[in-house]
Amino acid sequence: MTIGGIIGGILMLSGAAFLFLAGLGLVRMPDLFNRLQAGTKATTLGTLLTLAGAACLRPDWAVKLLLIGLFILFTNPISSQVLARAAHRTGTPQAAGTVDRLAEDREKRP
Amino acid sequence: MKKASAIAILFLTLLIFWLLLNGSLAADIVIVGVVTALVIAILFRDGLAVFSEFRATPRAFLTAFLYxxxxxxxxxxxxxxxxxxxxxPSLPLNPAIVKVRTRLKSRMGRLILANSITLTPGTLTVELDGEWLYIHWVTAEATDIDAATAQIVAGFEKYLEVMYG
Incomplete structure (x- = not known):
């Protein structure tokens, strides 16, 4: 086992752990917005760590893996933001006790 | 002049992307890349504000590097x-949609700010309205505008202000 192999293995394993936690969060969170937080974004770090691990195992893939990581960083937040906005506009129910400044402002100017 | 440099920057970025994806400098790949990148750069010269709104000063590059x-x-x-x-086990949530204000003026700066907020888990940009951002916060520590702004926005804004203004 080479040094790169060990580091790569550790990185991929921790990436998988974050992906697992994201899945767990998806089950445990109470409403759509909180689920979106766990399900779409804890995966960002999980995927990035997995890619970094793969880059350690196969250094000749590193450039392409870096590009994949960049694409994820650029596209991931946009999709979750648009999902959240659509959910809010259609009045998706929120967990009890949520303070909602956006709904307050919407009511002020019809 | 401004338009020409916007096309040149976009062209170079696309070409470098293409070459990295291919991982080779064979003549046919380079030719296809140059032609495609040139066509896209001319067609979309106003489209990619990432580069045209970036303040190309040494300080901005340094900040981008530190960001x-x-x-x-x-x-x-x-x-x-x-x-x-x-x-x-008790799932200690305190969800709230808070309203924060940004000092950033440029479209691109606001976009990167919103994306950065969304990418850091726990905070999710729900709606953008001019200088106001509405952010869903899983464990909200403050719901008034100033305190939430200081907590969520201030850290990113410091960098982006130098880069995009």
Whole structure:
């Protein structure tokens, strides 16, 4: 086992752990917005760590893996933001006790 | 002049992307890349504000360089935070949609700010309205505008203000 192999293995394993936690969060969170937080974004770090691990195992893939990581960083937040906005506009129910400044402002100017 | 440099920057970025994806400098690949990148750069010269709104000063480049490690640090910190919340049996949530204000003026600066906020787990940009951002916060510590702005926005804004203004 080479040094790169060990580091790569550790990185991929921790990436998988974050992906697992994201899945767990998806089950445990109470409403759509909180689920979106766990399900779409804890995966960002999980995927990035997995890619970094793969880059350690196969250094000749590193450039392409870096590009994949960049694409994820650029596209991931946009999709979750648009999902959240659509959910809010259609009045998706929120967990009890949520303070909602956006709904307050919407009511002020019809 | 401004238009020509916008086309040149976009063209070079696309070409470098293409060459990195192919991982080769064979003549046919380079020719196809040059032609395609040129056509796209001319057609979309006004489309990519990432580059045209970037203040190309040495200080902005340095800040952009420093922004990445700061952002990655925030990403890891907040991931661990959410992991702890998810693993706690009582699920200590305090969800809120808070309103924050940004000092950034440019479209691109606001976009990167919103994306950075969304990428750090625990905070999710729900709606953008001019200088106001509405952010869903899993474990809200403050719901008034100034305190929430200081908590969520201030750290990223410091960097982006130099880069985009």
């Amino acid at each position: 990445l490690p700061y952002f990655l640090g925030e990403l890891i910190k907040s991931n661990l935070h959410i992991a702890r919340v998810v693993l706690t």
